[in-house]
Amino acid sequence: xxxxxxxxxxxxxxxxEKYKYGFTTDIESxxxxxxxxxxxxxxxxxKKEEPQWMLDWRLEAYRRWLTMEEPAxxxxxxxxxxFQSAYYYSAPKQKAKLDSLDQVDPxxxxxxxxxGIPLLEQQMLAGVAVDAxxxxxxxxxxxxxxxxxxxxIFCPFSEAVREHPELVQKYxxxxxxxxxxxxxxxxxxxxxDGSFVYIPPGVRCPMELSTYFRINEAQTGQFERTLIIAxxxxxVSYLEGCTAPQRDENQLHAAVVELIAHDxxxxxxxxxxxxxxxxxxxxxxxxxxxxxRGDCRGDRSKISWTQVETGSAVTWKYxxxxxxxxxxxxxxxxxxxSNHYQQVDSGTKMIHLGKNTSSRIISKGIAxxxxxxxxxxxxxxxxxxxxxxxxxxxDSLLIGDQSSAHTVPYIEAKNPTAILEHEATTSKIxxxxxxxxxxxxxxxxxAVALIVNGFCRDVLQQLPMEFAVEAQKLVAISxxxxxx
Amino acid sequence: MLEIKNLxxxxxxxxxxxxxxxTVNAGEVHAIMGPNGSGKSTLSYLLSGREGxxxxxxxxxxxxxDLLPLSVDQRAAAxxxxxxxxxxxxxxxxxxxxxxxxxxxVRKARGEEELDAPRFLKLVREKAKPxxxxxxMLKRALNVGFSGGEKKRAEILQMSLLEPTLAILDETxxxxxxxxxxxxxxxxxxxxxxxxxxxxxxxxxxxxxxIVPDVVHVLSKGKIVRTGxxxxxxxxxxxxxxxxxx
Ligand SMILES: Nc1ncnc2c1ncn2[C@@H]1O[C@H](COP(=O)(O)OP(=O)(O)O)[C@@H](O)[C@H]1O
Ligand SMILES: [Mg+2]
Numbered sequence: 001x002x003x004x005x006x007x008x009x010x011x012x013x014x015x016x017e018k019y020k021y022g023f024t025t026d027i028e029s030x031x032x033x034x035x036x037x038x039x040x041x042x043x044x045x046x047k048k049e050e051p052q053w054m055l056d057w058r059l060e061a062y063r064r065w066l067t068m069e070e071p072a073x074x075x076x077x078x079x080x081x082x083f084q085s086a087y088y089y090s091a092p093k094q095k096a097k098l099d100s101l102d103q104v105d106p107x108x109x110x111x112x113x114x115x116g117i118p119l120l121e122q123q124m125l126a127g128v129a130v131d132a133x134x135x136x137x138x139x140x141x142x143x144x145x146x147x148x149x150x151x152x153i154f155c156p157f158s159e160a161v162r163e164h165p166e167l168v169q170k171y172x173x174x175x176x177x178x179x180x181x182x183x184x185x186x187x188x189x190x191x192x193d194g195s196f197v198y199i200p201p202g203v204r205c206p207m208e209l210s211t212y213f214r215i216n217e218a219q220t221g222q223f224e225r226t227l228i229i230a231x232x233x234x235x236v237s238y239l240e241g242c243t244a245p246q247r248d249e250n251q252l253h254a255a256v257v258e259l260i261a262h263d264x265x266x267x268x269x270x271x272x273x274x275x276x277x278x279x280x281x282x283x284x285x286x287x288x289x290x291x292x293r294g295d296c297r298g299d300r301s302k303i304s305w306t307q308v309e310t311g312s313a314v315t316w317k318y319x320x321x322x323x324x325x326x327x328x329x330x331x332x333x334x335x336x337x338s339n340h341y342q343q344v345d346s347g348t349k350m351i352h353l354g355k356n357t358s359s360r361i362i363s364k365g366i367a368x369x370x371x372x373x374x375x376x377x378x379x380x381x382x383x384x385x386x387x388x389x390x391x392x393x394x395d396s397l398l399i400g401d402q403s404s405a406h407t408v409p410y411i412e413a414k415n416p417t418a419i420l421e422h423e424a425t426t427s428k429i430x431x432x433x434x435x436x437x438x439x440x441x442x443x444x445x446x447a448v449a450l451i452v453n454g455f456c457r458d459v460l461q462q463l464p465m466e467f468a469v470e471a472q473k474l475v476a477i478s479x480x481x482x483x484x
Numbered sequence: 485m486l487e488i489k490n491l492x493x494x495x496x497x498x499x500x501x502x503x504x505x506x507t508v509n510a511g512e513v514h515a516i517m518g519p520n521g522s523g524k525s526t527l528s529y530l531l532s533g534r535e536g537x538x539x540x541x542x543x544x545x546x547x548x549x550d551l552l553p554l555s556v557d558q559r560a561a562a563x564x565x566x567x568x569x570x571x572x573x574x575x576x577x578x579x580x581x582x583x584x585x586x587x588x589x590v591r592k593a594r595g596e597e598e599l600d601a602p603r604f605l606k607l608v609r610e611k612a613k614p615x616x617x618x619x620x621m622l623k624r625a626l627n628v629g630f631s632g633g634e635k636k637r638a639e640i641l642q643m644s645l646l647e648p649t650l651a652i653l654d655e656t657x658x659x660x661x662x663x664x665x666x667x668x669x670x671x672x673x674x675x676x677x678x679x680x681x682x683x684x685x686x687x688x689x690x691x692x693x694x695i696v697p698d699v700v701h702v703l704s705k706g707k708i709v710r711t712g713x714x715x716x717x718x719x720x721x722x723x724x725x726x727x728x729x730x
Contacts, residue, residue: 431535436572439532440582440642441560441590450585454576454625 032089038062041189044089048158051165061178061188068182074345075374075406076314078287081252088190088223143207152205152236153198157225160196167198171229175258175295175322183254183316184291191225191256199234199265208464210239224255230265232298237268239467253312254289263298263325268306270463271319272471275311280481282341282370285313292319296328296357304331305348306462308471310478313342318376320349323357323385330359333459335471337452337478338371338403347377347408352388352418361392364456367403368482374406379420381413388418396426397455399448399482434483444483449476485510485681486531486551486650491542493523493530493706499540500526502706510649511678515692515717516685518703519725524685525569527703528654532566533559546650561593565648567639569655569685574626579638582626583608587645611644615671632659633667640671651675652683657691669694689721 032043041062045055070081147154153164160168178188199205230236240257253275259267269292278285288311294303305319321330332348350359359379367373373396381388396405407424429451437447453460453472460468486508493501500523508514518524530537531544533556544551546562554562574582587607588598599607612622615637627635636656643651653672657665672695676682684695692700692714700716701708704725710716 430572432572433574435534435556436568437574437582437586438556439560439566439568440586441557441593441646442585443557443589444555446585446589447557450577450582451574454574457576 032087034087035084036062036086036088036190040088044190044192047089048161050158050161053165053169054161057173057178058189058191061185062190064179065182065185065189068185070182074316074376075372075408076316076343076345078314078343081287083186086252089192146206150203150206151200152203153196154209155196157191157194157196157227160227164196164198167229168196168227171227171258171260173258175260175293176256176291181291183289184256187223187225187254187256187291191223194225194255195228196226197228197236197238199230199236201232201234201262203231203234205234205236208237208239222253224253226255226257227260228258228267228269229260230262230267230301232262233264234262235266235268237464238270239464240269240271251285252287252289255291257290257292257319259292259294259303261294261296261298261301261303261325261328264300265298266302266304267294268304269294269319270467271305271307271309272467272474273307273309273311273315274474274478276313277311277338277342277478278313278340280340280369282313285342286311287314287316288312289314289316292317293322294320294330295322296325296330296354298328299325299354300327301325302329302331304333304462306331306333306459307335307346308459308463308474309334309336309344309346310474312344315342315344315346317346318348320351321359322351322353323359324353325357326354327356328354329357331462332359332361332363333462334363335366335456335459335475336364336373336375337366337475338368338373339478339480339482340369340371342369342371344372345374345376347375349378349380350390352379352381352385352390355385356387357385358389359391361390361394362458363392363394364459365394365396365405365407366399366452366455366479367396367405368399368479370402372404372406374408376408376410378410378412380411381415381418381420383414385415386417388413388415388420390418390420392420392422394422394424395455396424397452398426398428399452399479445480446476448479448483452479485512485547486683487543487545489543489545491530491544492540493526494538494540495526495536500706501530503542504703504706504708506701506708508650508681508683510681511676512699513676513682513684513695513697515695515697515700515714516683516703516708517687517689517700517717517720520687522703523706524687524703525654526706528566528652528683528685531559531650531652532556532564557589557593560646560648561590563647563649565643565646565651567636567643567651567653567656569658571627571630571635571639573628575628577626578623579626580608580622583622583642583645586642590646608641608645612641614674615641615644616667617641633661633664636660636664636668637671640668644671644675649679650681650683652685654685655687656684657686657688665691666694689717692717 032040041058045058176184178185197209228238261267275286296303303321309315323330330350336344336346338344348361361377363375365373365375375394379390394407398405405426409422411420433451434447437450438444453475460471463471488504488506491501491504492499516524539552584604591598617637656668684697697714700712700714702710
């Protein structure tokens with residue numbers, strides 16, 4: 001069961017309830033003081049009623065962050081970020097509600113229409129107040145009951161800190177340590193909220209888990225923190241995001257996602273990222289600096305990342321796998337589309353530590369307009385890792401003659417038994433292909449979308465069905481205006 | 485249906501078509517024969533609106549209207565179909581998906597309702613059967629790894645689905661053995677109708693044994709140098725293009 005659609009109702013309902021209880025009245029006073037300091041962090045932690053250990057953890061990260069420098073190695077350019085001019089806590093703020101769809105940016109509505117999103121859902125996504133007169137047996141309740149029956153924990157991160165401190169303390173920061181990198185460290189200090197998932201031993205999670213379920217809580221803001229643990233022999237498929245663009249006033253996003261798979265466990269993590277990419281002239285747009293990493297901690301465990309990246313002005317993102325357990329497997333399937341002035345620097349790291357570990361990387365980069373699209377990947381084989389296998393395929397597709405694609409693969413093999421295969425191609429959408437499609441009646445932009453979807457097929461096939469269909473439409477939408 | 489007057493076309497700075505006059509009426513099948521390099525494909529690309537083909541003189545009227553301002557997809561929607569001499573590969577796009585996208589694009593442009601999956605599937609199967617196009621082929625990426633015969637059958641299948649009013653077949657016989665040629669010719673003949681005009685381009689007379697034309701033209705160095713009945717094809721077969729050759 002992929003209960004994505006039906007939950008929308010519940011989401012509205014919950015949002016409606018919050019509204020009823022008047023959470024919105026207090027917006028101004030719910031803000032932390034401007035800028036970043038130990039006081040800001042204490043404020044955040046206090047607001048969330050966190051235990052001392054959580055505050056200490058944040059403060060330690062903050063002190064570390066002060067000594068760090070912003071990385072400059074990615075092939076992206078943006079003006080310096082002034083960390084002192086931002087607010088780091090303004091939750092649980094409801095976005096200002098609009099009265100009707102008439103007040104919503106018509107461009108946004110146009111996109112929703114193309115994605116085939118039902119009216120009700122459009123209103124919700126656009127932040128229109130919806131009178132939630134829905135079935136009183138809420139889907140979320142049934143859904144939570146179902147999960148509880150099998151012992152799955154799926155809740156907001158802040159709730160997990162309070163309700164399941166032993167699990168959070170045991171796993172938090174064990175995959176992405178607070179010292180990891182500039183943005184991850186910043187996130188550790190100021191993270192707002194996110195998801196927590198725990199799948200007990202031997203349990204196959206009975207449904208796809210989606211952040212969409214918790215869209216009411218999705219004001220997690222800029223610094224989302226997600227932690228997913230699959231205990232021995234368990235399985236979970238997690239969907240992050242949704243294909244429709246949402247209103248968002250924050251420019252910088254620095255999320256951290258940690259996945260842990262124990263013996264024989266499997267985690268499948270799918271993302272569709274469609275944040276505001278900036279306009280045709282490169283104005284505005286989100287900076288998306290994310291650290292996502294999975295630890296195949298147990299033998300025969302498996303972690304699979306699938307991502308469709310079409311949004312954000314600047315993307316800096318490398319979902320990675322640490323293949324620690326023997327016979328563990330990591331997978332990375334990626335579609336990264338850039339148009340206009342977007343900049344993408346994305347890829348993966350496969351760190352082979354265990355014996356007979358294997359990994360597979362399929363990356364499809366599509367660059368249109370004046371955008372720049374870089375695949376950056378590392379396959380690393382440690383000394384003791386016998387019998388490692390990796391297959392990497394990086395394909396780039398250029399649309400027009402002002403876009404650029406780059407492939408930067410790093411390989412470090414310290415064990416001679418490793419078998420590593422790498423294939424890379426760069427091509428352009430050919431005049432012949434476009435002409436052929438158009439001769440069959442397909443208009444130019446749709447022809448481009450058709451060809452690009454074909455180019456991405458291997459990756460699209462990895463997505464859960466429901467997501468795949470919307471992702472295909474999204475490909476088309478994000479390439480609008482890419483042919484003259 | 486189609487009226488071409490004194491058509492001059494430049495490609496890559498060079499004048500390739502040098503004054504073509506050609507009138508094709510609904511229901512007629514015209515063959516255009518000619519040696520390699522005489523401008524046959526150039527004419528077919530020009531009619532379908534490909535970029536890079538510049539009309540320096542003359543006019544093309546289709547169904548009483550100027551064809552030249554229309555874009556490639558608009559012409560397709562208006563019923564112009566080109567069966568390619570060398571069909572193009574579309575990796576990752578199954579033949580089925582391609583056919584559905586094409587058909588629904590054209591239907592949309594023609595103001596008709598788009599077909600849903602079950603109705604589309606039924607229609608494709610119906611059209612595919614006489615052309616020996618099996619489900620397996622429909623599931624493969626269009627033209628990728630297709631044999632010569634498969635490619636040409638896929639072209640005719642598209643034509644049969646899109647139901648054009650002006651079909652141009654550019655060397656549909658090239659690369660086909662006699663059995664494949666018969667299947668393709670049967671497919672084409674099944675589409676002959678009083679509402680439809682066809683231009684069959686070929687280098688050899690062989691195809692015209694199976695698709696019997698009403699009129700035969702000989703194109704040489706960008707000009708139509710002779711026009712006659714179907715017997716002209718037989719004559720050319722005996723004498724060759726020597727007298728017209730470049
Ligand atoms: N893009 C082009 N640039 C320059 N010359 C071209 C181009 N395309 C075709 N030609 C030339 O036009 C002439 C006619 O080609 P074509 O129409 O393909 O002939 P046919 O189909 O009869 O064999 C040939 O001399 C060919 O070299
Ligand atoms: Mg030719």
